[in-house]
Amino acid sequence: xxxxxxxxxxxxxxxxxxxxxxxxxxxxxxxxxxxxxxxxxxxxxxxxxxxxxxxxxxxxxxxxxxxxxxxxxxxxxxxxxxxxxxxxxxxxxxxxxxxxxxxxxxxxxxxxxxxxxxxxxxxxxxxxxxxxxxxxxxxxxxxxxxxxxxxxxxxxxxxxxxxxxxxxxxxxxxxxxxxxxxxxxxxxxxxxxxxxxxxxxxxxxxxxxxxxxxxxxxxxxxxxxxxxxxxxxxxxxxxxxxxxxxxxxxxxxxxxxxxxxxxxxxxxxxxxxxxxxxxxx
Amino acid sequence: xxxxxxxxxxxxxxxxxxxxxxxxxxxxxxxxxxxxxxxxxxxxxxxxxxxxxxxxxxxxxxxxxxxxxxxxxxxxxxxxxxxxxxxxxxxxxxxxxxxxxxxxxxxxxxxxxxxxxxxxxxxxxxxxxxxxxxxxxxxxxxxxxxxxxxxxxxxxxxxxxxxxxxxxxxxxxxxxxxxxxxxxxxxxxxxxxxxxxxxxxxxxxxxxxxxxxxxxxxxxxxxxxxxxxxxxxxxxxxxxxxxxxxxx
Numbered sequence: 001x002x003x004x005x006x007x008x009x010x011x012x013x014x015x016x017x018x019x020x021x022x023x024x025x026x027x028x029x030x031x032x033x034x035x036x037x038x039x040x041x042x043x044x045x046x047x048x049x050x051x052x053x054x055x056x057x058x059x060x061x062x063x064x065x066x067x068x069x070x071x072x073x074x075x076x077x078x079x080x081x082x083x084x085x086x087x088x089x090x091x092x093x094x095x096x097x098x099x100x101x102x103x104x105x106x107x108x109x110x111x112x113x114x115x116x117x118x119x120x121x122x123x124x125x126x127x128x129x130x131x132x133x134x135x136x137x138x139x140x141x142x143x144x145x146x147x148x149x150x151x152x153x154x155x156x157x158x159x160x161x162x163x164x165x166x167x168x169x170x171x172x173x174x175x176x177x178x179x180x181x182x183x184x185x186x187x188x189x190x191x192x193x194x195x196x197x198x199x200x201x202x203x204x205x206x207x208x209x210x211x212x213x214x215x216x217x218x219x220x221x222x223x224x225x226x227x228x229x230x231x232x233x234x235x236x237x238x239x240x241x242x243x244x245x246x247x248x249x250x251x252x253x254x255x256x257x258x259x260x261x262x263x264x265x266x267x268x269x270x271x272x273x274x275x276x277x278x279x280x281x
Numbered sequence: 282x283x284x285x286x287x288x289x290x291x292x293x294x295x296x297x298x299x300x301x302x303x304x305x306x307x308x309x310x311x312x313x314x315x316x317x318x319x320x321x322x323x324x325x326x327x328x329x330x331x332x333x334x335x336x337x338x339x340x341x342x343x344x345x346x347x348x349x350x351x352x353x354x355x356x357x358x359x360x361x362x363x364x365x366x367x368x369x370x371x372x373x374x375x376x377x378x379x380x381x382x383x384x385x386x387x388x389x390x391x392x393x394x395x396x397x398x399x400x401x402x403x404x405x406x407x408x409x410x411x412x413x414x415x416x417x418x419x420x421x422x423x424x425x426x427x428x429x430x431x432x433x434x435x436x437x438x439x440x441x442x443x444x445x446x447x448x449x450x451x452x453x454x455x456x457x458x459x460x461x462x463x464x465x466x467x468x469x470x471x472x473x474x475x476x477x478x479x480x481x482x483x484x485x486x487x488x489x490x491x492x493x494x495x496x497x498x499x500x501x502x503x504x505x506x507x508x509x510x511x512x513x514x515x516x517x518x519x520x521x522x523x524x525x526x527x528x529x
Contacts, residue, residue, distance in 0.1 A: 036361075036362055036363075040399035041399060041400055041401035041402075041425070042399065042401045042402035043397075043399040043400060043426075044398065044468045045399060046402075064361045064362065066361075069288070070283075070284045070288050071285075077361040102289055103289065103292070104359050105292050105357050105358070105359065106358050106360060106361060107292065107295055107321055107358070108321075108325070108328075108358055108363050109295075109317060109320045109321055109324060111288075111291060111317065114287060116284070118283065118284050145313070146312075146316040147306075147309070147310040147312070147314060147316075148309040148310065149287075149307065149309065149310065150307035150308065150309050150310070151307075212316065214312055215312065215313060215316060217316060
């Protein structure tokens with residue numbers, strides 16, 4: 001079980017809801033922003049983030065660190081992120097266990113990392129460097145994945161557990177991504193949860209997904225489905241109360257709808273292991 | 282296959298979608314490759330669509346899509362930020378629409394507005410800072426949000442009409458070249474067309490910073506009286522517009 005302080009329940013801050021967050025006191029414990037949207041020189045984005053920061057704790061969630069890149073990390077990127085971190089003093093700084101960049105090409109997508117010893121060494125080196133530059137512990141998120149590797153030598157959860165043990169990084173468990181990947185690759189999501197180090201999971205993401213032609217696709221464009229709520233309940237029971245936030249990036253509904261979903265997360269998050277045991281007895 | 286080789290093969294698949302590159306990624310990868318291919322292309326096409334709404338409105342959705350696909354095929358992204366990807370699209374449009382300069386000039390406007398929106402903050406120069414300036418030696422600093430270009434078409438009124446939802450004027454070439462300025466005053470981005478001389482004068486100042494050098498430059502072109510008078514009126518206009526943010 002996590003021994004870190006519980007940071008409550010939050011939402012991803014998106015443009016559509018800026019005014020709500022600035023003009024009213026929205027019932028969240030923190031907001032999470034996409035780091036890269038604010039890694040700009042100046043202007044309105046930074047101005048708004050400063051105003052938001054005066055009102056709410058802020059988590060920085062990145063999509064471009066590319067810790068799985070065989071090229072190593074981009075120094076210019078790290079420098080900009082460091083400047084943002086120093087200014088905002090965020091609750092968490094997170095990114096994904098993925099890669100985007102190779103040989104000056106950047107896919108702008110969260111591409112999967114092969115679960116091999118070579119990749120583990122490289123990812124750990126990159127995380128060490130990022131944590132050194134940023135001067136703080138990173139949270140790494142399990143991405144949704146659509147392809148498997150012929151040469152994988154370990155499972156995703158074995159890879160993540162080893163990565164966390166070796167680097168001291170903490171984990172952002174995206175329950176929707178877990179559900180999507182487990183469905184796409186036909187592995188047991190409970191084995192994944194069992195394989196994570198209980199003291200390293202620090203935050204949870206919840207989101208919706210879509211059914212593709214053959215695979216589930218992580219689209220963040222719909223409400224959280226029943227299966228993901230079920231996995232979330234198990235995760236909260238297993239890891240203890242964890243900072244939980246809901247991501248919605250497309251077909252963004254009114255804020256009130258997201259707050260209702262967040263209330264469901266609050267309710268399920270309050271079901272501790274004993275309550276579940278009693279109800280199941 | 283090493284990790285670097287595997288990542289290069291996946292990159293090759295994303296950029297080319299060739300069967301050869303897909304085969305190199307192994308049998309277990311095949312089912313998911315189209316998802317990544319779709320994500321990659323949809324992301325870039327969506328980025329261009331979002332960055333150039335008025336270009337899209339001007340040339341039509343179908344022509345825009347064709348141009349965007351051409352750009353994506355020819356220009357894989359390099360920068361860590363997707364915000365940089367629209368940068369070269371005006372050049373692609375200039376190649377695809379060589380006889381329609383208003384198309385790539387519209388693209389320049391939209392790009393400049395986006396760049397200026399997130400450029401570094403700078404406070405306008407307070408008038409009291411000018412009280413004891415040695416104008417012979419003064420170097421003026423322009424706002425980092427300033428973007429300028431030479432205009433050959435009526436792209437600016439076309440952009441203005443489109444962005445206000447009004448019928449745009451017919452495209453036409455300007456009788457003589459002009460300039461276009463985009464910059465930010467506090468948090469608001471501004472757009473202003475200027476005559477070619479003012480555009481060139483700003484370029485001169487951006488390059489050298491020297492106000493006395495600018496005076497000489499204007500005197501060479503307009504004669505002494507008119508040149509000095511113009512230097513004064515331009516300085517007043519730029520100060521009023523908050524284009525000048527420092528004097529050294």
